[in-house]
Amino acid sequence: MTPHVIEPDPQAGAAVKAADRAHVFHSWSAQGLIDPLAVAGAEGSYFWDYDGNRYLDFSSGLVYTNIGYQHPRVVAAIQEQAAKLTTFAPAFAVDVRSEAARLIAERTPGDLDKIFFTNGGAEAVENAVRMARLHTGRTKVLSAYRSYHGATSTAINLTGDPRRWASDSGTAGVVRFWAPFLYRSPFYATTEAEECARALQHLEDTIAFEGPATIAAIILETVPGTAGIMTPPPGYLAGVREICDRYGIVFILDEVMAGFGRTGRWFASEHFDVVPDLMTFAKGVNSGYVPLGGVAINAEIAATFDKRPFPGGLTYSGHPLACAAAVATIQVMADEKVVENAAHIGENVLGPGLRELAERHPSVGEVRGMGVFWALDLVKNRETREPLVPYNAAGEANAPMAAFGAALKKNGLWPFINMNRTHAVPACNVSEAEAKEGLAALDAALSVADAHTV
Numbered sequence: 001m002t003p004h005v006i007e008p009d010p011q012a013g014a015a016v017k018a019a020d021r022a023h024v025f026h027s028w029s030a031q032g033l034i035d036p037l038a039v040a041g042a043e044g045s046y047f048w049d050y051d052g053n054r055y056l057d058f059s060s061g062l063v064y065t066n067i068g069y070q071h072p073r074v075v076a077a078i079q080e081q082a083a084k085l086t087t088f089a090p091a092f093a094v095d096v097r098s099e100a101a102r103l104i105a106e107r108t109p110g111d112l113d114k115i116f117f118t119n120g121g122a123e124a125v126e127n128a129v130r131m132a133r134l135h136t137g138r139t140k141v142l143s144a145y146r147s148y149h150g151a152t153s154t155a156i157n158l159t160g161d162p163r164r165w166a167s168d169s170g171t172a173g174v175v176r177f178w179a180p181f182l183y184r185s186p187f188y189a190t191t192e193a194e195e196c197a198r199a200l201q202h203l204e205d206t207i208a209f210e211g212p213a214t215i216a217a218i219i220l221e222t223v224p225g226t227a228g229i230m231t232p233p234p235g236y237l238a239g240v241r242e243i244c245d246r247y248g249i250v251f252i253l254d255e256v257m258a259g260f261g262r263t264g265r266w267f268a269s270e271h272f273d274v275v276p277d278l279m280t281f282a283k284g285v286n287s288g289y290v291p292l293g294g295v296a297i298n299a300e301i302a303a304t305f306d307k308r309p310f311p312g313g314l315t316y317s318g319h320p321l322a323c324a325a326a327v328a329t330i331q332v333m334a335d336e337k338v339v340e341n342a343a344h345i346g347e348n349v350l351g352p353g354l355r356e357l358a359e360r361h362p363s364v365g366e367v368r369g370m371g372v373f374w375a376l377d378l379v380k381n382r383e384t385r386e387p388l389v390p391y392n393a394a395g396e397a398n399a400p401m402a403a404f405g406a407a408l409k410k411n412g413l414w415p416f417i418n419m420n421r422t423h424a425v426p427a428c429n430v431s432e433a434e435a436k437e438g439l440a441a442l443d444a445a446l447s448v449a450d451a452h453t454v
Contacts, residue, residue: 006040006052013038013050027151028163042069045427045434047414055409058426058438059416063225063257063373064283067332068427074289077328081320090117090317100323103330104285104296107266110275112296116310117318121256121282122150124293125219127312128278129154131297132217132250134311135304140210142203142218144179146227149219149254158219161227162392177206179220181230183366183377184385192233200239207247217250217278218243222268225257226418229368229375237274244277250301251276256293257373260284261333261428264343264371271370277301284428286325291316333428342428345435346371350424353439363388363449374424376442378404378449387420388452400452407448413441 016038026034040050045068048054060066067074081096088094101115118124129141143149147160156164157172178186180199187198207215218240224230237253244251253276258268262284265271269279278301282293316322333339346369354374358364365379378388378401389401401417408415408422416423426438 006048006054008052009040009050013040016050044068044070045430053412055412055414056426056434056438056441057414058408058424058441059414060372060425060427061288062283063262063416063423063425064288066261066284066428067287067329067336067338068429071287071329071332073332074287074325074328077324078289078321081324085320087316087320090313090315094318094320094323096320096323096327097318100318100326100330103327104281104294107330108279108296109267109269111299112275112279113299114297114302116295116297116312117323118282118293118295118314119291119316119319119322120150120293121254121280122152122155122293123314124256124280124282124295125149125155125158125252125254126152128252128280128295129158129217129219130312131278131295131301131304131310132252135301136216136248136250138214138216139173140175140215141173142175142177142206142210142215144220144224145176146179146181146230147221147224147254148226149221150256175206175210175215177203179224179230180233180236181228182233183230183368193235196233196236196239199233199236200243203240204243207243207249212247212249215247215249217252219252219254221254221256221258222272223258223263223370223373225373228377228418228421229373229423231368231370232272234272237269237272241274241276250278252278252280254280256280256282260329261339261342262371262373262425264339264346266339284329286322286329289325289329290319290322292319292322292326336429338429341430342371345426345430345432346374349432349435350374350439353436354424354442357439357443357446361443361446361450362453363446369424372424372426372428372430375421376424378420378422380452381454388449389420391419393419400449404445404449407445408441411441411444413438413445 038050104115105113143158145160149155149158156167157174180195182195189195189198255267259281277298279296286292354367358367363378364376366377368375380386389398405417416425
């Protein structure tokens with residue numbers, strides 16, 4: 001793709017920034033302390049500002065532009081659908097909605113063949129949990145620390161990271177447990193096999209003390225995303241599947257971030273040969289071009305609502321523009337072998353490149369990931385594994401990571417940074433040259449993080 005010619009227009013950028021600061025209330029932010037970048041445009045793996053600065057997006061937006069920005073086939077599909085039927089209520093059968101559901105069901109594992117559409121991932125989690133509770137007649141849901149499931153009422157209570165704290169009611173029927181994470185093992189394990197076995201025993205113990213007959217569901221991100229891209233050890237998800245089967249617990253896999261090619265497969269569950277009862281999705285289903293999410297439902301749970309109404313719905317469920325974007329995105333991913341590209345980039349470019357950076361930079365404690373879904377765990381000391389900044393650090397305590405992030409942007413790379421980690425999560429159709437450009441920017445910026453090691 002020929003790079004877009006950037007025409008700087010600082011005056012227009014200043015006007016956009018002024019209107020934003022006057023009227024836009026931003027997510028997860030102290031409104032008076034932020035300085036959002038005014039974006040002038042985007043194409044492929046890049047975006048640019050009004051001053052003419054161009055950035056390689058190693059965050060994929062919020063890990064959702066799986067086919068990059070402004071893919072012409074998806075833009076055209078949205079335009080064509082708008083000319084044909086812009087919107088229609090969800091109670092009707094609409095061709096593009098039916099086709100989107102068919103294409104998604106064709107790719108989900110096992111018998112996850114019924115699709116309930118939502119506007120995004122949090123609503124998908126809300127409705128998946130509601131289905132599990134109604135199907136089982138139970139109330140409790142188990143979720144992991146080091147997780148993120150969304151910011152709506154149930155989803156934020158299920159979330160295991162600090163964004164939950166301000167809204168945690170403590171009465172949502174949620175019980176948290178430790179999922180496996182060998183690098184910072186809560187089980188004092190020294191091998192993946194030990195970590196897997198001890199994590200499964202911990203989950204069994206939690207279920208026993210909570211009462212198996214009170215637990216409706218266990219929800220896990222197949223590969224946790226924002227919390228650190230901790231790929232589960234071999235056998236863990238299969239073990240959770242067996243536990244759920246034994247106790248009649250619904251197994252929900254959250255594939256909102258990991259799905260649709262991100263890990264080098266259509267869904268991350270394929271790496272582990274595990275089929276959940278419910279699977280949530282969003283983000284990459286249409287590269288975020290129009291808000292869309294959903295729940296893929298197995299035959300048994302779907303049958304629960306054959307004669308009994310499901311008490312849930314959304315005005316914009318299966319919105320035609322969003323579904324048209326999904327149909328086009330899935331077709332693009334198939335035709336252009338986007339999933340295969342993500343696997344190739346991970347195996348041959350990002351994986352080896354990030355591990356080579358770790359050999360040279362003492363601030364890199366661990367490299368984790370697959371496909372185009374990677375994290376660098378930055379540390380003060382490799383021996384003690386002390387994080388570069390404290391857990392949930394803010395202000396001056398977060399200065400080393402802030403300086404590292406600033407260096408990345410100065411080098412033309414827009415990062416995804418969370419706590420003491422930087423994630424390498426470019427578009428699934430990123431080229432080898434673009435991935436290597438990102439690695440070079442990381443290499444240069446890591447010298448800033450290295451200066452804070454001991």
